[in-house]
Amino acid sequence: xxxxxxxxxxxxxxxxxxxxxxxxxxxxxxxxxxxxxxxxxxxxxxxxxxxxxxxxxxxxxxxxxxxxxxxxxxxxxxxxxxxxxxxxxxxxxxxxxxxxxxxxxxxxxxxxxxxxxxxxxxxxxxxxxxxxxxxxxxxxxxxxxxxxxxxxxxxxxxxxxxxxxxxxxxxxxxxxxxxxxxxxxxxxxxxxxxxxxxxxxxxxxxxxxxxxxxxxxxxxxxxxxxxxxxxxxxxxxxxxxxxxxxxxxxxxxxxxxxxxxxxxxxxxxxxxxxxxxxxxxxxxxxxxxxxxxx
Amino acid sequence: xxxxxxxxxxxxxxxxxxxxxxxxxxxxxxxxxxxxxxxxxxxxxxxxxxxxxxxxxxxxxxxxxxxxxxxxxxxxxxxxxxxxxxxxxxxxxxxxxxxxxxxxxxxxxxxxxxxxxxxxxxxxxxxxxxxxxxxxxxxxxxxxxxxxxxxxxxxxxxxxxxxxxxxxxxxxxxxxxxxxxxxxxxxxxxxxxxxxxxxxxxxxxxxxxxxxxxxxxxxxxxxxxxxxxxxxxxxxxxxxxxxxxxxxxxxxxxxxxxxxxxxxxxxxxxxxxxxxxxxxxxxxxxxxxxxxxxxxxxxxxxxxxxxxxxxxxxxxxxxxxxxxxxxxxxxxxxxxxxxxxxxxxxxxxxxxxxxxxxxxxxxxxxxxxxxxxxxxxxxxxx
Numbered sequence: 001x002x003x004x005x006x007x008x009x010x011x012x013x014x015x016x017x018x019x020x021x022x023x024x025x026x027x028x029x030x031x032x033x034x035x036x037x038x039x040x041x042x043x044x045x046x047x048x049x050x051x052x053x054x055x056x057x058x059x060x061x062x063x064x065x066x067x068x069x070x071x072x073x074x075x076x077x078x079x080x081x082x083x084x085x086x087x088x089x090x091x092x093x094x095x096x097x098x099x100x101x102x103x104x105x106x107x108x109x110x111x112x113x114x115x116x117x118x119x120x121x122x123x124x125x126x127x128x129x130x131x132x133x134x135x136x137x138x139x140x141x142x143x144x145x146x147x148x149x150x151x152x153x154x155x156x157x158x159x160x161x162x163x164x165x166x167x168x169x170x171x172x173x174x175x176x177x178x179x180x181x182x183x184x185x186x187x188x189x190x191x192x193x194x195x196x197x198x199x200x201x202x203x204x205x206x207x208x209x210x211x212x213x214x215x216x217x218x219x220x221x222x223x224x225x226x227x228x229x230x231x232x233x234x235x236x237x238x239x240x241x242x243x244x245x246x247x248x249x250x251x252x253x254x255x256x257x258x259x260x261x262x263x264x265x266x267x268x269x270x271x272x273x274x275x276x277x278x279x280x281x282x283x284x285x286x287x288x289x290x291x292x293x294x
Numbered sequence: 295x296x297x298x299x300x301x302x303x304x305x306x307x308x309x310x311x312x313x314x315x316x317x318x319x320x321x322x323x324x325x326x327x328x329x330x331x332x333x334x335x336x337x338x339x340x341x342x343x344x345x346x347x348x349x350x351x352x353x354x355x356x357x358x359x360x361x362x363x364x365x366x367x368x369x370x371x372x373x374x375x376x377x378x379x380x381x382x383x384x385x386x387x388x389x390x391x392x393x394x395x396x397x398x399x400x401x402x403x404x405x406x407x408x409x410x411x412x413x414x415x416x417x418x419x420x421x422x423x424x425x426x427x428x429x430x431x432x433x434x435x436x437x438x439x440x441x442x443x444x445x446x447x448x449x450x451x452x453x454x455x456x457x458x459x460x461x462x463x464x465x466x467x468x469x470x471x472x473x474x475x476x477x478x479x480x481x482x483x484x485x486x487x488x489x490x491x492x493x494x495x496x497x498x499x500x501x502x503x504x505x506x507x508x509x510x511x512x513x514x515x516x517x518x519x520x521x522x523x524x525x526x527x528x529x530x531x532x533x534x535x536x537x538x539x540x541x542x543x544x545x546x547x548x549x550x551x552x553x554x555x556x557x558x559x560x561x562x563x564x565x566x567x568x569x570x571x572x573x574x575x576x577x578x579x580x581x582x583x584x585x586x587x588x589x590x591x592x593x594x595x596x597x598x599x600x601x602x603x604x605x606x607x608x609x610x611x612x613x614x615x616x617x618x619x620x621x622x623x624x625x626x627x628x629x630x631x632x633x634x635x636x637x638x639x640x641x642x643x644x645x646x647x648x649x650x651x652x653x654x655x656x657x658x659x660x661x662x663x664x665x666x667x668x669x670x671x672x673x674x675x676x
Contacts, residue, residue: 113618
C-alpha cells in the first residue's frame with residue numbers, strides 16, 4: 001500500500017507539472033486560437049534566472065523570484081507588442097494553421113538560443129521555496145516542492161476555470177477565441193485580452209518553473225519538452241478548458257508513475273504515450289474534434 | 295502554347311469531358327493571371343533532377359571528401375526529408391510532425407539490416423524504402439483519419455515514445471545506437487568513398503525533387519492545394535480527402551526514411567538523437583525559413599542550416615537565436631520564406647497556381663460536378 005501511495009504522490013507531482021502547463025496553453029488557445037509553444041521556455045527563464053540571481057549576484061531569494069517573474073512577463077509583453085500585435089491585430093504575415101504553431105515556436109527557439117548564449121549548458125535549480133526533509137504522511141513521503149507543485153497546479157486550474165466561467169472579463173476573453181470580428185463588433189479589445197493572458201500565463205509558467213526546479217533542475221533545453229507535454233494535456237482538454245487540462249495532467253502523471261512502478265520502469269513513458277496516441281486517433285472526440293468517417 | 299492540345303490541358307477544363315472543352319470554359323472575372331497548365335509531358339521535374347544531380351555532383355567532387363563535403367552530404371540527407379515536407383507541410387498543409395520518426399525508420403532500418411543481417415548498403419536502402427512505405431501506409435491509414443490539430447498532436451507524440459523505445463532497446467543499440475553502417479559505395483580510400491556515397495545521396499535527392507515537383511505540377515497538386523486552402527472546398531470539388539491525405543503522408547514518410555538512410559550511411563552510425571524532437575525542430579526550420587513551397591529553397595536551406603550548425607563555434611552556439619529571429623521575420627514579412635522574397639524581388643508571379651485553382655473550381659461549378667468523391671473529376675489524371 002505504501003508503495004502505491006508513494007507512486008501516487010510522485011505521479012501527482014509530475015502530473016501537476018503537466019497540468020499547469022496544459023492549463024496555460026489551454027487558456028491562451030481559448031482566447032486567440034494559438035498554441036503557446038514557448039510556455040516551457042518561460043518556466044526555464046524563471047527557474048534559471050532565479051538560480052543565477054541568487055548564486056551569482058547574491059540577491060535575496062524573494063527579490064530574485066520577483067525579478068525573474070517580472071522579467072518573464074516583460075519578455076512576453078515585448079513579444080506580443082513586436083510580433084503578435086502585427087500578426088493578429090494588423091493582419092501582417094502568416095495566418096491560418098501556420099500561425100497556430102509557428103509564431104510561438106519562433107519565440108521558443110529565440111529564448112532557448114538566448115538562454116544557451118547567456119547561461120550556458122549547465123543544469124540549474126532555484127533554491128527550494130519550502131525547504132526541509134520530505135513530509136511523512138501516513139506511511140509514505142512527499143517532497144515539499146511536490147506539495148507546492150500540486151497545490152499551485154490545483155489552485156491555478158481552479159482560478160483559471162473560475163475566471164473563464166464566472167467573470168465578465170473571462171467570457172469576453174472566450175468570445176475573442178470564438179470570433180475576433182464578432183468580439184470587436186461588440187466592443188471587446190481582442191488584442192488586449194490576448195496580451196493580458198499571454199503575459200499572465202508567462203508569469204505563471206515562470207513561477208511554476210521556480211517552484212518545480214528544485215525537483216528536476218532546468219537547462220536551456222528544458223522548455224520544448226515541457227511545452228510538448230503541456231500541448232498533450234491541453235489537447236485532452238479540447239485545447240480550451242484549463243481546469244480540465246490540470247485534471248488531465250494529473251491523470252497522465254499518475255498513469256506514468258503507476259506504469260513505471262508496476263509494469264516497466266524503462267517503458268512506462270512508451271506505454272503511456274502509446275495509449276495517449278491511441279486515444280487521439282481512435283477517440284478524437286475526447287479532444288473535442290470529430291474523426292473523419294472511415 | 296507549345297504542347298499539343300491533347301497533352302497540354304488547362305486545369306480549368308474538366309478532363310472527363312475531354313481536353314478540347316478547356317477552350318469553352320471561360321476564366322472567371324478577375325483571374326487575369328496566366329494560369330499554370332497541367333501537362334502530361336512536363337519537362338520541369340526531369341530538368342530539375344538533372345540540374346540537382348549535375349550541380350551536386352560537381353560540388354561534392356570538388357570538395358573531394360573533405361569535412362565540408364561530408365557536411366554537404368549530411369545536408370543532402372536532410373534536404374531529401376525537407377523536399378518531402380514541402381509536399382506534406384508546405385504545399386498540402388498536412389500538420390504531421392512524424393518526419394523525424396521516419397528518418398529513424400530509415401536510419402535504424404539500414405543499420406539493423408547491414409549490421410545484423412549482412413545486407414549490402416543498396417539492398418538495405420531498397421528494403422528500407424519498401425518498409426517505410428508499408429509502415430507509413432498502415433500508420434497513415436490510421437493517423438490521417440484524425441482532423442487538423444488531432445493529427446498534429448498524435449504525430450507530436452510519436453517522437454516522444456519512439457525515441458524512448460529506441461533508447462531502451464538493446465536490439466537497437468540503446469543510447470549508443472548502431473555503429474558500422476556501410477557507405478552506399480566503397481572507393482579506394484576514405485575520400486573516394488565519401489564522394490561516391492555523396493553522389494548516391496545527390497542522385498536520390500534529384501529523384502525525390504523530380505517526383506515531388508511532378509506531383510505539385512499535376513492535377514493532384516491542384517487538388518492538394520484546394521484541400522490545403524479549405525478541406526470542404528476540396529471535397530466539394532470532388533477531391534477524395536482521405537485518399538490524398540494518405541498519399542501525401544506516405545510520400546513524405548518514405549522520403550524521410552530515404553533521408554535517414556542517407557544520413558546513416560554518411561555518418562557510419564545511427565544515434566537515437568535522430569528520433570527526438572530537436573531533429574523535428576531542425577527539419578521544420580529547414581522548410582519554413584527557406585520557403586515551405588520551394589523545392590530549390592529547402593534544398594539550399596537544408597545544406598546551409600546544416601553547415602551553420604557545424605561551422606564556427608560562434609554561429610553554432612548562437613544558432614538558436616539566429617533561427618528564431620529568422621523564422622519570426624519570415625513569418626511576419628514573407629510567409630513563403632526566403633524563396634518567396636526572392637521571387638518577389640525578381641518580379642516573378644507567385645499566384646499562378648492559385649489562378650489555376652480558381653479556374654478549375656469555376657469549371658467544376660459550371661459543369662455541375664461538385665460533390666463527386668473519388669479523385670477530383672480527372673484533375674489528377676495529368
